[in-house]
Amino acid sequence: MSERAAMDVGLGPKPWQRPLRDVPGGPLRLLAPSLLLSLGLSLLSAVEGKVWGSSNAGSGSEPSGSGELYAFLDCEGHPEWSSFRRQLSAEETGTAEAVAKTADRLLTEHFPGLEATALRFVLALSEPRAPRNGEDCLYGVVAALHVRGRALHASGALEAALADWDLALRLLGKELGLDFLESTHWPLRSGELLEEIRLSKQGARGRLRQRWQARPLRRRVPGQGPWALDPLQSLDRSLWARLPAEAEVISFGSAPGSSAQRLSKAGKLSVLVYGYHPVLIEPISALLQFEDYAERIQLNWYGISERDCSFFAPLCDAERTRMEARRPVPAGLRWKVYESDWDEEEVLAAYEKFWEAERQAEASARADLVLAMELRDAYFLWRVCEAATIYYAALIFLQDEAMSDYAAEVYLRHFDAFRQNDVLNHLKLQGRLGLGPNPNSLPKPPTAMVAQSPYIAASIQYHTNQTLPCVRPLALYVGANRYAPNRSEVSLLVLCARTRLMMSHACRGLFREGRRALSRTGPRLFLPSGDRDVVHGLSFAEVATFHAAVLIPWNIAITTFSEFYALHVPIFVPDPLWLARLWPKQMTSYAKSHPNLHRQLRPNHEHPTPYPSLDSLATDFWIMLYWAENYAGIYEMPGVQKFASIPELLFSLQQKILENPLFFEMMSQEMQEETQRALGEVLVFWRDLAGVLMHRLNYAEMM
Numbered sequence: 001m002s003e004r005a006a007m008d009v010g011l012g013p014k015p016w017q018r019p020l021r022d023v024p025g026g027p028l029r030l031l032a033p034s035l036l037l038s039l040g041l042s043l044l045s046a047v048e049g050k051v052w053g054s055s056n057a058g059s060g061s062e063p064s065g066s067g068e069l070y071a072f073l074d075c076e077g078h079p080e081w082s083s084f085r086r087q088l089s090a091e092e093t094g095t096a097e098a099v100a101k102t103a104d105r106l107l108t109e110h111f112p113g114l115e116a117t118a119l120r121f122v123l124a125l126s127e128p129r130a131p132r133n134g135e136d137c138l139y140g141v142v143a144a145l146h147v148r149g150r151a152l153h154a155s156g157a158l159e160a161a162l163a164d165w166d167l168a169l170r171l172l173g174k175e176l177g178l179d180f181l182e183s184t185h186w187p188l189r190s191g192e193l194l195e196e197i198r199l200s201k202q203g204a205r206g207r208l209r210q211r212w213q214a215r216p217l218r219r220r221v222p223g224q225g226p227w228a229l230d231p232l233q234s235l236d237r238s239l240w241a242r243l244p245a246e247a248e249v250i251s252f253g254s255a256p257g258s259s260a261q262r263l264s265k266a267g268k269l270s271v272l273v274y275g276y277h278p279v280l281i282e283p284i285s286a287l288l289q290f291e292d293y294a295e296r297i298q299l300n301w302y303g304i305s306e307r308d309c310s311f312f313a314p315l316c317d318a319e320r321t322r323m324e325a326r327r328p329v330p331a332g333l334r335w336k337v338y339e340s341d342w343d344e345e346e347v348l349a350a351y352e353k354f355w356e357a358e359r360q361a362e363a364s365a366r367a368d369l370v371l372a373m374e375l376r377d378a379y380f381l382w383r384v385c386e387a388a389t390i391y392y393a394a395l396i397f398l399q400d401e402a403m404s405d406y407a408a409e410v411y412l413r414h415f416d417a418f419r420q421n422d423v424l425n426h427l428k429l430q431g432r433l434g435l436g437p438n439p440n441s442l443p444k445p446p447t448a449m450v451a452q453s454p455y456i457a458a459s460i461q462y463h464t465n466q467t468l469p470c471v472r473p474l475a476l477y478v479g480a481n482r483y484a485p486n487r488s489e490v491s492l493l494v495l496c497a498r499t500r501l502m503m504s505h506a507c508r509g510l511f512r513e514g515r516r517a518l519s520r521t522g523p524r525l526f527l528p529s530g531d532r533d534v535v536h537g538l539s540f541a542e543v544a545t546f547h548a549a550v551l552i553p554w555n556i557a558i559t560t561f562s563e564f565y566a567l568h569v570p571i572f573v574p575d576p577l578w579l580a581r582l583w584p585k586q587m588t589s590y591a592k593s594h595p596n597l598h599r600q601l602r603p604n605h606e607h608p609t610p611y612p613s614l615d616s617l618a619t620d621f622w623i624m625l626y627w628a629e630n631y632a633g634i635y636e637m638p639g640v641q642k643f644a645s646i647p648e649l650l651f652s653l654q655q656k657i658l659e660n661p662l663f664f665e666m667m668s669q670e671m672q673e674e675t676q677r678a679l680g681e682v683l684v685f686w687r688d689l690a691g692v693l694m695h696r697l698n699y700a701e702m703m
Contacts, residue, residue, distance in 0.1 A: 069513040070647060072124060073184045077134025080106060088143060089187050100151035103144035110141065117141070118171060125178065125506045138178070139186050142168045146193055153200055165197050166618070175588070175614040176581050177502040183510055183646040191577040194621040217454060217636055220677070225637045228472040228678035229685050232454055235469060239427045240685070268298040272367040272385060274377045276303040278477070278559055279394040279452050283371060285476040286686035293687065327357040334376065335400045338407040351380035368694055379414040388445045388693035391418060393468065394452040397460050402596040412601040415464055421447045423692055424469060446693050453557035455631040459610035465602040472633075473559070474675070474682055475566035481540040483568040483668045485547040490523040490657060493543060495536060495560065497552040497582055504529070507552060514650040522654050523547065535560055543567055547664045550649070556583040556632050565637065566675065570667035572649060573634055575642040580624040583632075587611040639671035
């Protein structure tokens with residue numbers, strides 16, 4: 001009987017019992033469509049749908065499963081898989097063929113139960129009480145697929161190789177939520193696999209991808225952090241000195257072109273702040289460090305939430321600070337997609353009604369300075385309030401305006417109008433051309449555009465081909481709280497990428513398991529399970545009592561990092577290869593509802609898209625890595641160290657503490673010194689910028 005006939009009657013070898021090189025269509029043909037779906041987009045849905053219990057307790061709060069977690073991930077309970085792992089770790093050039101044969105054999109033997117293996121692996125990784133079966137060697141399958149794919153590629157079977165590698169990535173879960181390979185002894189990282197896929201496809205096309213030239217963050221001197229003011233060098237540093245050190249505060253009045261009316265020394269400076277995020281506190285908290293501003297600023301803050309009050313109590317404690325708009329701009333208009341001139345006029349009318357209602361309620365109402373973090377708010381408030389305005393960019397630049405060509409054109413026109421009156425842009429023009437327009441001839445009050453982070457500045461450049469300076473957030477709202485570690489025992493605060501449910505839960509489990517492996521000699525861990533607006537549930541004073549913090553970021557620029565740095569708490573962060581697959585979570589979700597988010601208002605080749613998608617890992621991972629390596633703004637900071645492996649981090653910290661009990665204190669001292677340098681740059685910048693914006697005479701003299 002032929003093999004084909006035997007198979008027809010159920011007697012011959014099944015497809016998974018043959019070497020995969022003999023299977024038509026490559027290894028993916030071995031899996032039913034339902035399995036591919038579960039291993040791809042839906043593998044984690046059942047697990048992530050559970051409501052995880054609170055994990056605020058320290059180490060040892062949950063019982064371990066049957067067998068240590070790290071031994072399970074290394075497949076120590078299965079002789080063949082553990083032998084294969086050791087063979088990989090010791091691989092030499094002469095043994096590559098033997099390793100490939102072993103990989104092919106193991107895959108042939110274990111493919112029949114792969115779906116059940118994957119599901120049991122998810123439970124074992126997420127539930128401390130779940131049984132751990134030595135047969136469930138998911139990371140072994142991933143490594144074997146990688147090895148066999150390389151052998152297939154070397155033999156010229158590129159499509160089959162790519163199919164193996166694609167399946168390996170799918171096994172690591174939706175958005176790589178099961179990927180902790182670097183914390184095991186498997187000599188493979190998903191980033192390396194993704195780079196291999198990219199290079200293979202690139203070679204098949206016979207052309208190289210464009211080489212983007214990242215602009216490194218400029219350091220002051222070796223051993224110090226990057227400049228806190230304009231580290232991307234949007235302006236020559238000599239030009240910053242042209243901002244006047246002192247500037248009297250004046251009001252522009254209510255009519256365009258009206259003569260400036262000087263305020264008396266006892267007069268109040270009315271600052272209108274429109275927004276809801278603690279990032280907006282940065283310029284205000286900087287100005288309040290100066291006595292002349294602290295005594296005269298009258299804050300009128302629209303959009304404050306209870307969360308903002310918890311960040312900066314003076315916002316809600318001071319009289320008249322927290323404002324409720326009498327006629328707020330409807331949300332439907334703040335996010336409206338422009339389709340016609342009428343839409344733009346309708347939005348403008350809403351902002352006019354907002355401001356007119358405030359002025360009618362109080363005849364003396366005025367705005368000497370406006371501060372907003374979204375361009376639409378900044379542009380329309382600048383027009384209706386007729387006041388100097390700062391656009392402090394802190395969110396995704398192109399939002400609903402990306403939804404249509406017309407809306408994008410309107411948005412660019414608003415950006416250009418605001419930019420034409422930007423005092424910092426005039427500094428740049430003067431530096432390049434030796435001249436600049438006379439600000440007294442501007443039809444509108446002056447403006448300023450400042451980005452909150454290197455990533456935001458670079459993303460705006462991607463859209464507009466305009467470079468904005470970025471200014472480091474100092475989180476001065478932490479107050480007088482500073483590093484004061486508990487002397488009774490060494491403790492670490494560990495934040496595992498909130499909003500990544502499966503990944504975060506498994507991350508906390510791996511830290512607990514690593515702590516147990518160190519017995520009583522390792523640091524005590526505090527592992528909060530924060531989500532949404534609750535990051536860790538601790539006061540700043542409580543955070544300052546930890547010896548160090550392990551921060552697994554959930555975005556490329558997070559406020560929590562600035563807060564920990566302001567407290568001078570030493571910080572340990574994932575290396576760029578790990579961060580690259582963490583930070584795009586928000587961008588991936590946002591791009592699904594904004595498919596034209598990638599549009600460039602002015603075509604340029606300064607950067608790749610700032611919005612790579614976790615749904616397109618094979619094509620977008622190098623973009624994720626580009627932004628993580630060059631624009632995260634964390635790896636260059638003194639007192640910050642990177643790591644890849646969770647157990648290696650815990651073990652190395654244990655060793656460093658034994659060798660030098662002052663290890664953490666020395667890191668904290670580096671952070672204190674860096675903070676002092678940053679204060680000298682940032683505080684003076686915000687003071688002088690506010691003075692220039694509200695003092696035409698000094699600005700004209702500067703030009």
